[in-house]
Amino acid sequence: MNVWEARWLRAFHLLYYACLALGLVLSSGEGTGESGVPGPLTLGIVALMAGWHGFFVARRSRLLGRLNPMAFHLAVVCALYIALVSLDRSFDVVVFGLMPQPYLMLPSPWSYVGAVATVLSTFAARGYLDDPGAVWRLAGSSGLVVAIGLFVDYVSRQSAQNRTVGVLEERARLAREIHDTLAQGLSGIITQLEAAEQAMPDLGAVQKRIALAKELARDNLREARRSVDALRPGPLSGAGPEAALAEVAARWSRTSGVAATVSVEGTPRPLPGEVQTTLLRAAQEGLSNAARHARAGRVAITLTYMDDEVTLDVFDDGAGFDPDAPGAGYGLAAMRERAGGVGGTLTVESAPGEGTALCLRIPSN
Structure with a gap:
């Protein structure tokens, strides 16, 4: 109860x-x-x-x-x-x-x-x-009481269904948060440790990779704590989406060794917190995929402010893939759910050998 x-x-x-x-x-x-x-x-x-x-x-x-x-x-x-x-x-x-x-x-x-x-x-x-008319009065009163009971029962069932839907939505949100924080962070740590293993016996290169892995672990721990406390993503704390994207891209470039640039087009304007979070998560997903799968040499992130929408484009020149192939990955599915939650859409254009372009569009009104 x-x-x-x-x-x-x-x-x-x-x-x-x-x-x-x-x-x-x-x-x-x-x-x-x-x-x-x-x-x-x-x-x-x-x-x-x-x-x-x-x-x-x-x-x-x-x-x-x-x-x-x-x-x-x-x-x-x-x-x-x-x-x-x-x-x-x-x-x-x-x-x-x-x-x-x-x-x-x-x-x-x-x-x-x-x-x-x-x-x-x-x-x-x-x-x-x-009373001779008692039957009809009894029937009317009973019908009214039963109708009220049916209505209350219907409201109770709807409330239970809403609670169930709320639980499922919260589970999906937590799954996205785990993917966007813990899973991506652990993947980066594994990548750095594998690079350190391959760099042996070059002690300087090994130490550099281990230091990067430790930095990723600390960042991931802080982000996990923020998620548990239902706070905004770390890069967004006290910063707008432009600065947050630049911070994320710089950190990713430092750990992956791949150049990532961030550009802003249009006139920046305040955005709701959930929209900022969705933009940041989309950029992180694109960078994560570029590091793990694309073997990209360059990544470009573009944030565009238009009159009726804000868009985020993440392009890499990597190996590409077939976005319609089964098992394309949980990350893209989670990003589509997150985009839908703020009324936006996520499209992915890619083909083997032709790189990948991820585009997130979110209406601004």
């Missing part, structure tokens, strides 16, 4: 007790003593209804939704309600606290049966069953 469900459950329990208290306030003392206050029998039934609900329903929330014993507890409360209203019609108000109880206590579809039984108990308490 989540926090909101627990709060609603508590609210309905409080409503039940509030209605009992209101009935005591409104009581005219019919069938009681001359003082005009409820008599011992009325007070006893009120106390029994309150105690029964508190002990067998409110304190046993783990049993809610089970037909047995909740059907028995509902029947007892309804019987006590009939007896109470028969003594004093002021306690008619208790029906407002009683009506939600079947939907709390019983599983579907028995909750609808319990709701109809509750309506029947109110008719019995008020003496309406002897």
Whole structure:
């Protein structure tokens, strides 16, 4: 049971007790003593209804939704309600606290049966069953209560589905974050360690590669901590996308040994945080692919501000690949999901031996 469900459950329990208290306030003392206050029998039934609900329903929330014993507890409360209203019609108000109880206590579809039984108990308490038109009134009241229950059940199902969708979206987001931080960082570290292994016994080259691997590990650790804390990517902290792209490209050039340039076209303007993150992640994905797969000699990143959109182009002169081939990689699929999340599109143009051009377009309005 989540926090909101627990709060609603508590609210309905409080409503039940509030209605009992209101009935005591409104009581005219019919069938009681001359003082005009409820008599011992009325007070006893009120106390029994309150105690029964508190002990067998409110304190046993783990049993809610089970037909047995909740059907028995509902029947007892309804019987006590009939007896109470028969003594004093002021306690008619208790029906407002009683009506939600079947939907709390019983599983579907028995909750609808319990709701109809509750309506029947109110008719019995008020003496309406002897009325020639009672059948139609009972049918109308029962239909209304069942319709309300169906609506509440529909809203509950939609809420559960939304929670499920939210969980799946959060898992996808975490998968993208892991790919964009941990996976890319570890891949870079492995590349540097492999280069160090190949450079042996040149001690200077080995030390340089190990130093780069340590730098990548530190950067990756900081980025992972920021992701855990749900903060923006490290390069974007206190910087715009232009400076962040330049920082990422410079770091990548230093570790890969491949020249990467960044150029900005158009007039820069403030962008939403999620858009900046998407642009940065796309650049990181393009650089990562260029280092791991393309064997590129040059990479060019272009950020373009236009009137109705902002675009990011990442071009490398590497080996290229077939973007329509099965298993093209999780990174591109994740980037398409991330781009779609901000209303953008990601296109990849590549062919074996012809390099790769990655283009991200995000509307600015």
